[in-house]
Amino acid sequence: MHDIRYNDVNDEIIVPNPFSNAILVFKGGANGQEAPIRIIQGAKTLLDGPDRLDIDTVHREIFVPDGGRVLVYPLDGNGDVAPLRVIEGPDTQIAGQSLAVDPLNNLIAVTGRDRSIVIFNRTANGNVKPLRVIKGDATQIDRINQMAIYPQGKLLVVAMRPVPILRQRNLQAEIPVKIIMNPFQESQRDRLAGRPSRFPLQQLTLKKMTTPGQPATGTALRGLGWDIESPFSSNRGELFPVGSFGHTGFTGTSIWIDPDRDRYFVLLTNRVCGGGTIDQMREVRRDFHDAVS
Numbered sequence: 001m002h003d004i005r006y007n008d009v010n011d012e013i014i015v016p017n018p019f020s021n022a023i024l025v026f027k028g029g030a031n032g033q034e035a036p037i038r039i040i041q042g043a044k045t046l047l048d049g050p051d052r053l054d055i056d057t058v059h060r061e062i063f064v065p066d067g068g069r070v071l072v073y074p075l076d077g078n079g080d081v082a083p084l085r086v087i088e089g090p091d092t093q094i095a096g097q098s099l100a101v102d103p104l105n106n107l108i109a110v111t112g113r114d115r116s117i118v119i120f121n122r123t124a125n126g127n128v129k130p131l132r133v134i135k136g137d138a139t140q141i142d143r144i145n146q147m148a149i150y151p152q153g154k155l156l157v158v159a160m161r162p163v164p165i166l167r168q169r170n171l172q173a174e175i176p177v178k179i180i181m182n183p184f185q186e187s188q189r190d191r192l193a194g195r196p197s198r199f200p201l202q203q204l205t206l207k208k209m210t211t212p213g214q215p216a217t218g219t220a221l222r223g224l225g226w227d228i229e230s231p232f233s234s235n236r237g238e239l240f241p242v243g244s245f246g247h248t249g250f251t252g253t254s255i256w257i258d259p260d261r262d263r264y265f266v267l268l269t270n271r272v273c274g275g276g277t278i279d280q281m282r283e284v285r286r287d288f289h290d291a292v293s
Contacts, residue, residue, distance in 0.1 A: 003052040003146070007075065012037070014062065016050035023050060023062060023073070040073055042080025047071065051097050052146070058103040059122070065099040068092075070110055070120075089127025093118050098144045104151035107131075115141045117156070210245055210259070235282055237289035252281040256289060265292050 005014045011028035022041035026034065041047070046066070053064045060075040061084065069088035073081060087094065087110075096111030101122065112118035116135035120128065134141065141158070148157045208224040220230035226245040227233055235248050236256045246256030252269035267288050271281045 005053060005055045007055060007057055009057045010075075014053065014055060016053050016064065018049040018051045021045070021047040021049065023047070023053065023064065023077075025078075038076070038078040040077050040079070040081060044080045044082040045071070045073070046083060046086065052099065054099050054101045054108075056101045056103045056122070063099055063101050063108060065094075065097050065110055067097070068094050070094065070099060070108070085123070085125040087120060087124050087126070087128065091127045091129045092120075093130060093133065096144065098147050100147040100149040100156065102149040102151045107149070109147055109149060109156055111144045111147075115139075115143075117141065117144070117147070117158070210243075235285040235289070237286040237293065239290050239293040248285070252276070252284065254285050254289075258293070265289060 003016055006012075006028070007014060013026040013028060013030065015024050015026075016022075017024055020041065022039050023045075024036040025038040025040075026036050040062075047064070048066055050064050050066060050071075053062055055062050055075060057075070062073045062075055062077065064071045064073070069086055069092070071083040072085040072087075073083055093112045093116065094110050095113040098111040100109045102108065103122065106122040108120050108122055108124070110118050110120065112130070112133060112135070114135065116133050117139075118130035119132040119134070120130055144158055146158075149155070150157065205224070209226050210223050210228070212221040212228055213224060214220060214222050221228040222230060223245060225247070227247055228245045232248055233246075235254055236244065236246060240256060240258060241260060243260055244256060244258045246254060248254045250272075252267070252271040254267045255264065257264040265288075267285060269281070269284070271277075276284075
């Protein structure tokens with residue numbers, strides 16, 4: 001789940017659940033283990049791992065980007081309901097999982113193929129061509145995370161990844177109106193250019209990260225946020241040298257750094273979706289690190 005919307009007309013919270021292929025609707029004042037008041041779920045919905053959505057409280061619809069298509073449901077939909085409309089097909093140029101709705105100007109913006117944003121009429125249906133396509137080097141579009149439309153100014157705000165960058169662009173334009181960059185990324189650019197940085201990483205901090213700082217009675221060696229030598233370190237395999245450090249994640253991800261050779265290795269996995277066990281994931285990590293080191 002990477003999205004959430006608040007329906008201020010009905011005081012409801014709407015979230016997608018990709019693991020159960022469902023759209024969940026909660027009361028605005030929900031608290032604790034409170035069940036949803038409505039669930040859109042079932043074979044007729046065509047939902048396949050919904051991760052993001054947007055809502056239109058004016059025309060009372062829910063828009064769900066679903067890979068290469070957009071599914072549209074009634075805002076008060078419940079149960080195994082079929083979409084009101086499905087934008088899908090090769091002519092649509094849709095790809096990815098980000099979407100924004102403009103109920104004032106009756107438009108929707110969706111991530112498209114080849115680093116693009118495709119604009120449709122809000123009521124589009126089927127294998128339709130976009131009204132417009134924002135694309136090209138001048139747009140600076142790359143790996144869109146989320147989008148939002150501000151109808152009054154006809155602005156589309158785009159959040160990029162892996163570092164948060166907000167780009168405001170006119171819905172008619174091919175170049176950004178304004179770029180708002182993450183302060184940490186700005187500091188990195190300053191440091192690379194030899195300019196003073198507002199957020200420098202001090203050498204003392206680096207030393208704490210890579211120096212054992214466990215309690216006197218502890219046997220597992222850990223630095224500030226990093227694993228140096230502990231039972232979890234077996235994930236690094238047999239070939240990483242003394243002085244290397246790293247960290248692991250619940251879904252099987254890991255990063256291990258070898259400062260002596262100026263190398264780092266990142267493993268991105270998701271054993272949760274694949275059904276693997278922790279022991280199996282440890283074997284995969286060890287084999288991976290042995291192979292690359």
